[in-house]
Amino acid sequence: MEQTPTPLTRQVAARIVGYIRETAAEPGTRLVERTLAAHLRVSRSPVRAALRLLADEGVVAVAEPGGGHTVARPVTELTVETGDEDEEQYLRIASDRLDGELPDRVSESELARRYALTPAQVTAVLRRISGEGWIERLPGYGWEFQPMLTSQESYEDSYRFRLALEPAALLEPGFAVDHAAIEFVRAQQLELAEGAAHTVSNTELFARNRAFHEAVVACSHNTFFIDSLRRVDNLRRLIEYRRTLPRDRAAVRCREHVDIADLLLAGRTADAAEYLRRHLSTVSVEKTASSG
Amino acid sequence: MEQTPTPLTRQVAARIVGYIRETAAEPGTRLVERTLAAHLRVSRSPVRAALRLLADEGVVAVAEPGGGHTVARPVTELTVETGDEDEEQYLRIASDRLDGELPDRVSESELARRYALTPAQVTAVLRRISGEGWIERLPGYGWEFQPMLTSQESYEDSYRFRLALEPAALLEPGFAVDHAAIEFVRAQQLELAEGAAHTVSNTELFARNRAFHEAVVACSHNTFFIDSLRRVDNLRRLIEYRRTLPRDRAAVRCREHVDIADLLLAGRTADAAEYLRRHLSTVSVEKTASSG
DNA sequence: GATGGTATATTGCTAGAGTGAAAAACCAGA
DNA sequence: TCTGGTTTTTCACTCTAGCAATATACCATC
Numbered sequence: 001m002e003q004t005p006t007p008l009t010r011q012v013a014a015r016i017v018g019y020i021r022e023t024a025a026e027p028g029t030r031l032v033e034r035t036l037a038a039h040l041r042v043s044r045s046p047v048r049a050a051l052r053l054l055a056d057e058g059v060v061a062v063a064e065p066g067g068g069h070t071v072a073r074p075v076t077e078l079t080v081e082t083g084d085e086d087e088e089q090y091l092r093i094a095s096d097r098l099d100g101e102l103p104d105r106v107s108e109s110e111l112a113r114r115y116a117l118t119p120a121q122v123t124a125v126l127r128r129i130s131g132e133g134w135i136e137r138l139p140g141y142g143w144e145f146q147p148m149l150t151s152q153e154s155y156e157d158s159y160r161f162r163l164a165l166e167p168a169a170l171l172e173p174g175f176a177v178d179h180a181a182i183e184f185v186r187a188q189q190l191e192l193a194e195g196a197a198h199t200v201s202n203t204e205l206f207a208r209n210r211a212f213h214e215a216v217v218a219c220s221h222n223t224f225f226i227d228s229l230r231r232v233d234n235l236r237r238l239i240e241y242r243r244t245l246p247r248d249r250a251a252v253r254c255r256e257h258v259d260i261a262d263l264l265l266a267g268r269t270a271d272a273a274e275y276l277r278r279h280l281s282t283v284s285v286e287k288t289a290s291s292g
Numbered sequence: 293m294e295q296t297p298t299p300l301t302r303q304v305a306a307r308i309v310g311y312i313r314e315t316a317a318e319p320g321t322r323l324v325e326r327t328l329a330a331h332l333r334v335s336r337s338p339v340r341a342a343l344r345l346l347a348d349e350g351v352v353a354v355a356e357p358g359g360g361h362t363v364a365r366p367v368t369e370l371t372v373e374t375g376d377e378d379e380e381q382y383l384r385i386a387s388d389r390l391d392g393e394l395p396d397r398v399s400e401s402e403l404a405r406r407y408a409l410t411p412a413q414v415t416a417v418l419r420r421i422s423g424e425g426w427i428e429r430l431p432g433y434g435w436e437f438q439p440m441l442t443s444q445e446s447y448e449d450s451y452r453f454r455l456a457l458e459p460a461a462l463l464e465p466g467f468a469v470d471h472a473a474i475e476f477v478r479a480q481q482l483e484l485a486e487g488a489a490h491t492v493s494n495t496e497l498f499a500r501n502r503a504f505h506e507a508v509v510a511c512s513h514n515t516f517f518i519d520s521l522r523r524v525d526n527l528r529r530l531i532e533y534r535r536t537l538p539r540d541r542a543a544v545r546c547r548e549h550v551d552i553a554d555l556l557l558a559g560r561t562a563d564a565a566e567y568l569r570r571h572l573s574t575v576s577v578e579k580t581a582s583s584g
Numbered sequence: 585g586a587t588g589g590t591a592t593a594t595t596g597c598t599a600g601a602g603t604g605a606a607a608a609a610c611c612a613g614a
Numbered sequence: 615t616c617t618g619g620t621t622t623t624t625c626a627c628t629c630t631a632g633c634a635a636t637a638t639a640c641c642a643t644c
Contacts, residue, residue: 006635008432033588042432043637048589066644067588107607107625119626120597123415127429131422133519140300140334140606141625147515154515160464161516168456174449223439223446224453227425228520298605325618335607340619358614359618399595399637411596412627433595433636 005053007085008042013050014084015040017059021075029071030063089115089125094238097134097145107142132234149239158232159284165228166213166280169220170273177219177264185212186261192254198247205250206240212257216264216276249286253279297345299377300334305342306376307332309351313367321363322355381407382417386530389426389437399434424526441531450524451576457520458505458572461512462565469511469556477504478553484546490539497542498532504549508556508568541578545571 005013016036020029037047051069054060061072092115096102108122117125126143129135134148149155169175188208197205210233217229256279263272297305308328312321329339343361346352353364384407388394400414409417418435421427426440441447461467480500489497502525509521548571555564 008635011431030587032586034586041430041436044588045636045638046432049635063588109625118598127419127422130419137419138333139303140338142607144333157466157514157516161514161520164456164460164517172452222449222453224449224520224524225456227523228453228516231519232516300606322617324616326616336618337606337608341605355618361618401595410628 005049006046008046009049009053011084012040012042012046013053016047016050016054017078020071021078024075025071027071027074031060031069031071033068086121086124089117089121090128093125093129098148098150098238098242102145105138105142105144133231134235149235155239156284158236159280161232162213162229163277163280163284165225166217167273167277169217169222169225169229170269170276172220172222172225174221175219175269176221177267177269178215179265181215181218182261182264185215186258186265188212189254189257189261193251193258195251197251197254202241202243202245205245206237209253209257210237212261216260216272219264246286253283297341298338300338301341301345303376304332304334304338305345308339308342308346309370312363313370316367317363319363319366323352323361323363325360378413378416381409381413382420385417385421390440390442390530390534394437397430397434397436425523426527441527447531448576450528451572453524454505454521455569455572455576457517458509459565459569461509461514461517461521462561462568464512464514464517466513467511467561468513469559469561470507471557473507473510474553474556477507478550478557480504481546481549481553485543485550487543489543489546494533494535494537497537498529501545501549502529504553508552508564511556538578545575548574 016031019025019036019039020031031051033044033047033051037044040047051060055062055069059072059078060069062068063070093102093111108119108126111117111126112119112122126135130137130143134146135143136146138144147154149158185208189212192200192205192208200208214226214229214233217225220226256275260272260275260279263269263275308323311328311331312323323343325336325339325343329336332339343352347354347361351364351370352361354360355362385394385403400411400418403409403418404411404414418427418429422429422435426438427435428438430436439446441450477500481504484492484497484500492500506518506521506525509517512518548567552564552567552571555561555567
């Protein structure tokens with residue numbers, strides 16, 4: 001009876017699951033369509049489609065009196081199936097580019113042929129890549145790849161950039177610790193430090209560390225710091241995926257993250273900034289050495 | 293006999309004029325098509341069209357033996373006619389947005405109707421704006437404007453961001469003064485400090501100051517610093533256009549720019565960094581006060 | 585006034601043919 | 615080999631119509 005869901009429907013469904021996890025909603029909690037739509041920045045149409053999809057999968061239950069949907073399962077049982085095909089296309093291109101399979105200049109139709117994409121998909125993926133800054137439209141026809149974090153040199157550059165940025169963010173006048181957010185990432189880091197760092201996937205490890213640093217900088221409430229860090233991290237992600245991280249060291253770094261979070265939660269912001277500075281210096285040296 | 297030149301042809305023509313000025317090419321100097329094409333990142337086709345256009349205008353002469361084109365006039369006589377219609381569309385949208393004429397969410401067809409743009413033009417301008425970070429595509433249909441530098445608060449944020457960034461750029465290990473570039477912007481600043489600051493247009497004043505700071509940071513040879521500064525400046529530009537700058541103060545700031553350039557040229561990088569830090573603090577206070 | 589349900593209006597993608605412009609290859613002369 | 619000139623190929627934009635998906639407005643119920 002299922003229609004093939006659209007990409008947006010799938011994406012919204014995945015984000016609804018994420019929403020349930022974040023809010024730690026108990027089974028039986030009502031999922032209000034308008035609230036979800038506003039939160040996910042779409043209209044109710046795709047939200048309703050996603051809820052029907054989740055109902056088919058049993059993640060969500062149909063509320064009997066008055067209609068609507070409720071949470072069906074406890075948070076712990078939820079699986080996170082993204083199934084994001086846009087993401088796959090993006091990663092395939094990134095991977096090919098890093099492997100040197102793609103020339104410095106490409107045309108849109110060339111990409112469409114090579115990856116069997118529709119024009120709209122090409123537009124979407126180019127929009128994303130150019131937003132991340134590693135491709136640029138040429139004045140005439142075609143696009144030109146920009147230097148990425150491929151070289152060791154630019155990789156070190158990115159760390160020194162963060163070294164200038166992140167500690168300064170903590171010293172912003174508008175800095176105010178978001179206790180809920182910091183406690184959330186602290187819990188994640190504690191779990192890693194206590195062993196999970198050895199079992200978790202590369203992707204997951206990177207995602208959590210990234211989330212930690214961005215949560216900290218977000219407390220500055222200065223968009224420029226936050227955006228800049230996000231941009232660097234978008235690029236770092238692509239290259240970190242292909243690295244084998246020494247997990248024992250990663251565990252140590254996660255322990256440091258916990259310490260930083262504790263300093264912040266205790267209101268010792270200046271100490272946290274100094275600790276963060278030392279932390280980044282250490283990481284920088286480690287990374288540089290491990291790949292030299 | 294003139295065909296109506298395409299936007300690209302016009303753009304290339306303007307950039308060829310810029311190229312002649314930069315290289316300070318004497319009349320009679322040969323303009324090699326392949327060199328220009330490589331430099332401007334286009335093929336020879338639009339370069340040839342642009343050269344024909346410039347020949348019609350008398351800026352460029354047809355070389356008699358063997359064909360080709362040469363510089364026809366001394367650099368001082370060159371007028372800079374951009375006639376960039378893409379730029380106009382972009383500025384119109386930015387202006388309307390700053391005036392509150394545009395809602396937070398817009399559809400592409402809405403923009404096309406309102407500004408009488410073709411779909412391709414809408415794509416182009418949205419690409420640019422989203423690259424600058426003040427609009428974002430929604431998951432479904434439509435785009436959402438992001439907070440700009442409209443508020444006083446975010447304006448101060450941008451200055452504190454630069455305060456963290458620019459002095460740090462000078463202390464980068466890869467920092468090496470580009471003497472030609474620094475001397476060029478130093479000359480511009482000196483001219484401003486010695487009176488031109490009172491006569492020049494808002495646009496020109498901003499462009500030169502921007503060029504100065506970016507030239508300095510470019511010496512760091514760290515893309516992340518350079519890109520970040522450019523991004524902030526793109527946003528600042530939109531708001532600075534609408535300000536009436538107190539020219540006497542601007543002249544003082546330009547004098548400081550000259551001093552910074554001198555320190556750099558003398559190899560006193562650390563001193564320059566400290567001077568730059570103080571300079572930015574001062575400017576920040578001035579701006580904040582003048583618009584409070 | 586919330587909320588879920590439903591109907592309507594808009595949007596942006598698709599597809600295909602045609603087209604002017606730009607990229608790329610080729611040529612000839614010094 | 616370098617240059618300007620020429621030709622060929624490829625590209626992306628422009629139309630058009632059609633359409634599924636999305637956004638929006640409206641309705642009924644509590």
